[in-house]
Amino acid sequence: NEFCKNLPKIELHAHLNGSLSSQTLKKLGCFDESIEEYHRLNKVMERSSRTLDECFLLFKVAHNATRTKEAVYTATKDVIEEFFNDNAIYLELRTTPRSEECMTMEEYVETVVKAIQDNKLNIIVKLLLSIDRRYQLPASDNVMNLIIKMKNKYPDIIKGVDLSGNPNVGIFNSELFKKAKESGLSLSLHCGEVKNDKEVEEMLFLNPDRIGHATCIHPKYEGSEELWNLYCQKLIPAECCLTSNVVCGTSKSYANHHILEWIKNDLPFTISTDDKGVFNTTLSTEYELLQRHFDLNDSDLWKINYNSIDYSFAESSEKDKLRDIMLEWKTKYM
Ligand code: 5GP
Numbered sequence: 001n002e003f004c005k006n007l008p009k010i011e012l013h014a015h016l017n018g019s020l021s022s023q024t025l026k027k028l029g030c031f032d033e034s035i036e037e038y039h040r041l042n043k044v045m046e047r048s049s050r051t052l053d054e055c056f057l058l059f060k061v062a063h064n065a066t067r068t069k070e071a072v073y074t075a076t077k078d079v080i081e082e083f084f085n086d087n088a089i090y091l092e093l094r095t096t097p098r099s100e101e102c103m104t105m106e107e108y109v110e111t112v113v114k115a116i117q118d119n120k121l122n123i124i125v126k127l128l129l130s131i132d133r134r135y136q137l138p139a140s141d142n143v144m145n146l147i148i149k150m151k152n153k154y155p156d157i158i159k160g161v162d163l164s165g166n167p168n169v170g171i172f173n174s175e176l177f178k179k180a181k182e183s184g185l186s187l188s189l190h191c192g193e194v195k196n197d198k199e200v201e202e203m204l205f206l207n208p209d210r211i212g213h214a215t216c217i218h219p220k221y222e223g224s225e226e227l228w229n230l231y232c233q234k235l236i237p238a239e240c241c242l243t244s245n246v247v248c249g250t251s252k253s254y255a256n257h258h259i260l261e262w263i264k265n266d267l268p269f270t271i272s273t274d275d276k277g278v279f280n281t282t283l284s285t286e287y288e289l290l291q292r293h294f295d296l297n298d299s300d301l302w303k304i305n306y307n308s309i310d311y312s313f314a315e316s317s318e319k320d321k322l323r324d325i326m327l328e329w330k331t332k333y334m
Contacts, residue, residue: 003298004287008089008329010308010322011272011283013188013212013239015130015164016079016095016112017062018275024078025277028065052194055248056166058278067100069111076115084123086282090312090322094128094162094188097143105143109150109158116157124318127154128188130162133170144176148183159313160186164212167193174206181206186313188239192216193250197227204234210270210311214238215250218258231267237311238262241274242289243281254293263294270308302330 020028066072076093083091095112097105109129116125129147131140144161151158161180163172167190177187187208192200195216203211204227217238219228240259245251251258262269271286273279287301296304309322 001288001291004284004291004301006087006333007284007287007302007305008087008325009283009287010090010270010305010312011083011088012092012210012270012308012312013241013272013274014079014083014091014093015275016076016093017059017066018278019079019082019093019273020062020065020075020277021078021082022277024075025062025065027078028071028074030061030065052248052250053166053168055278059275062277063098067103069103069107072103072108072111073115076112077118080115080119080123080125081121082276083283084121086284088123088283089325090124090126090309090314090318092126092128092159092313094130094160094164096130096132096164097146105146106150109146113150113154113157124314124322125157126159126313127157128160128162128186128313129158130164131176132165133163133167133172134165136170137173137176140173140176144179148180148185151183151185155184156315158185160188160209162212163189165190167196172199172202174202177206177208186210188212195221197224200227201230204230204236207234208236209313210237210239212239213241213245213250215245215258218261232265235268237268237270239272240269241272242286242293243279244274247279254289257293259290260294263296268307268311269304270311271304298334302326302334 066075097109099105116127119125131143135143147161181187188210189203189208191203191211191214193213193215200217217227217231242254242257246254271290273281273283273286276282290296291301306326309319
């Protein structure tokens with residue numbers, strides 16, 4: 001609807017390669033069949049059983065399309081432009097440093113940063129660098145060292161570290177993320193996408209600045225009441241991705257989405273796309289879904305979006321600017 005589309009929006013959870021649109025994939029030389037593969041999830045959605053592992057196969061299509069510096073640059077530029085066209089005024093992109101035949105991990109990060117620096121559109125863009133759960137020591141430590149080095153080189157752009165990748169794979173290494181925190185990086189950890197109370201507890205004790213998804217932190221899970229209480233004490237903002245969770249089957253339906261507990265209990269959350277390309281969504285669509293399934297009015301949506309500024313990793317002067325834009329918009333249009 002018009003309100004969700006026109007609202008100046010804050011996006012805090014968008015994976016670069018998962019955000020590539022069909023147009024960008026085509027531009028990068030992907031054939032129609034592989035794009036179809038990318039959108040195969042629409043078909044997977046109709047089946048009664050789908051797995052998170054199945055969803056993760058789709059990232060390979062995007063990764064195949066961004067194996068050169070030129071492609072990474074184009075991909076980043078296009079994603080920024082598409083969020084801007086959807087009226088996002090602030091975007092935190094995240095991506096996993098990757099080496100390819102003709103590009104080192106460092107060059108990959110440099111290229112994404114360059115595309116962000118070259119952005120002339122009226123949208124503030126920051127970068128989070130992701131550690132894939134698949135990496136074990138010493139590889140994960142090497143990636144973290146690179147992330148810290150790049151953050152020191154581009155402190156205005158690189159703001160945080162993310163832990164992502166298939167949640168059924170790998171282990172969470174708390175020490176690694178302590179090191180990121182100590183070096184001044186903010187933390188956003190994918191947390192509780194699948195049931196793993198011990199890991200969730202360990203993550204919460206680390207006090208990350210935000211957590212991604214938080215699907216399995218829920219008062220109704222038998223035996224997980226303590227974990228829920230711990231979360232309620234910590235009040236760490238959750239990045240909620242409605243379409244992604246429903247498509248991947250970690251939430252049974254929109255109506256059953258765990259965000260309901262956050263709304264009911266007035267807990268901090270933000271609305272995000274996760275992978276707008278893979279899941280064929282937009283940030284406006286996510287707000288529309290939130291409104292439709294949880295009976296919220298325009299003022300509620302405005303406030304949820306406004307609160308997201310607090311949870312962002314922007315500089316405080318940038319946060320002030322974003323608040324001004326949103327307050328002005330409210331006065332004019334609401
Ligand atoms: P990239 O980091 O290559 O720019 O974006 C794609 C990557 O983001 C995927 O390969 C995966 O590691 C991570 N990712 C994207 N969506 C999700 C998600 O919903 N959950 C988790 N855990 N990781 C994700």
